[in-house]
Amino acid sequence: MAATERDPAVADAAPARDWCGSVVLAALSLPGVLGAPLPAAADSAPEHATLQFKTEHYQDSQPGFQRIRVEEPAIYGLLPLGEHLSLSGSAVYDVVSGASPRSYSSTSSASRVHEKRFSGDAELTWYADRSSYGVSAARSQEHDYISNSVSGDAVFATDDNNTAFNIGLSASRDTINPTNDIVDDEHRTTYAGIVGVTRAVSVNDLVQIQAGYSTSHGYLSDPYKLFDNRPRKRNSGTGSLRWNHHLGDYGATLRGSYRVFHDTYGIWSHTAELQWVQPVGLHWVLTPGLRYYTQNAARFYVDPPADGAPFPQLPDGAFSSLDHRLSAFGAFAVSQKVEWHINAHWSTDFRGEFYQARSSFRFVGQGSPGLATFQYYQLQFGISYRF
Amino acid sequence: MNRLAAGLIAITACAVSSGCAMQAPKPWQKGVLAKPEMTMAGDMLELKFNDHTWTSKEASFGGFGVGGGGCGCN
């Protein structure tokens, strides 16, 4: 019985890292051997389902004021439905406690804040050969603020898959019912659109540029701030560039992004971000990050009075805001993320970020030298299961 | 500002039209580009968290996508 024709046995040799021997692992670590399941520019249907839990702890501080704390647990799921369809969704619950930062708030006492917010979204994506189409709906709910939105996006790749064009549109309708009854059942409507192109410019570089436009009308003021009377219409535009570059010598990837923002409030802002993604061995990835943001002040922003000085005299109906978020400032953030890919199914990650905003960090605009330094740190912990 | 924007457009136009020295990859050279960290997507919840934090502390929003809706925080 030296030679026998046996019935074919079915063998499945799909790679699963935790079940692999050392030689298989060594072979899999060579680039281009396993093949590229993802084309460079266009998305393709996910092959695995993912479930993720992530929670965030946020705490900020400003000299002389109480802190605000946020606990934010969230879940995310991605489910492939056959070859061409996927369903994804997330749910976030946040609890805010403490006092809101009110460097220039006009009320005399810091009111306690204890807010809960629930938000959820779901997206259905259809993947064709060289294109994909998604529709999604989202809702965010607080006791005084409800937002509903829908959006759609599409990606089209060229035949060589080296270039992809994307377009996205969204509409949202918000309802505002502040507890102080300063307004009642107010609305805010926003339409936004974005177009972009992503291109693999070399074997190691992926570049994306996008242009976005957004228009909002309705109640855009902050009902809890005195002297806050903003125009009922706000249009804004963005230009963004993202560049991912792989450094073969280090096995690392440098991810850079830049965004310019301009709106009809007269604000210009610039955001630059850099991340260094460094895999360490087969199971660990370290990602340090740096972010810089700067903006000038809104046209109607009013610097707060110095201690003891009277509030500024404003003509009736004039636009004004003392919201420090509309002042001229700059901010630096440093972050570090650690990912542990335990096996083919489980991974966990931890991310910490420290952020500090000062008027003196600003690169554009002027004024507001008296704005107190604002800073926060946030810690995120996540665990995800892929199957 | 306009000069900066013009410079940005020039750089990216060059990159996107691959008029620079860089050579667009052939199908068999996409191993690196398929790495998760090389794609434009990222950790969905992390992006959501960070975007939420930054849009609630800064006047700017958007730029990298649409959708997700509004929030009383901004």
Next chain:
Amino acid sequence: MPAADDDGVTTMRFGAMACEAELTVAGRAPDRRLLDAAAAEVRRIEAAYSRYRADSVVSRINAAAGSGEPITVDEETAGLLDFAARLHAQSDGLFDITSGILRRAWDFRSGRLPEAPVLAALCARIGWHKVDWQPATRRIALTEPGMELDFGGFGKEYAADRAAAVLQAGGIASGYVNLGGDLRVIGPPADGRGWALGIQHPRDDRRTVAGIELKGGALATSGDYERYLDLDGRRYCHILDPRSGWPVQHWQSVSVIAPVCLAAGALSTIAMLKGPAAPAFLDAQRVPWLAVDTAGLPVRNGI
């Protein structure tokens, strides 16, 4: 030439790496240029790592042996050298890409065995530990004159994987690449079953010892029937133990299934070198395997 049959299966055959290469793709007729690109990838790897081409990376490294001048290699070669280093360590030194020089002593067409002193002299020059490989700077130097690197131990398997990756990146979801019996499956045919693949009988090329259905991954076989000489009832094959310089004799062939062909090929070769320790080694590597012993009897786990 590509040829499509009625079932929507297109096959292209060409000669490369001293064997017959076959690209088989199922489903919608693929773009001819894509098949050409996959074939070109095989030829590119052949050219880059062939000992017989003076301009290949391997030839440049070998030409500088003993000169003290390190050669700086590209990233792809560096990856393969790292792989070779890991195979050497994980095979306890049995898989050694410096052992190719034994070919000078073994002429399988002559019908004669090499002389012991010649083998001993060659064995003295073998050893991955005599290779000064600096992964950080991608510099390599063979420290002794006459040393040689030979990527033949996994070049074909690597090419099969890369060709499959080309087809896959070009949108092919179903098909396989076969380089002289080393197979890499891209994806299953539309009927959902795997590709029916046979394992050749080591002594009769018209028969098979086993059949398997493979939906993905790779199948590679090492055997004593590729190049050999038979003398006095014993078979002397081309798989040589780097320690003694003599051919392995424990198995007629070993076949391994792994996620990629590079791994399947390396594991089957190491298993041939491991002799009686092969089953334990393959089990520890968690791969399905089938070996045919010297009596022609199959031993298997998972196939």
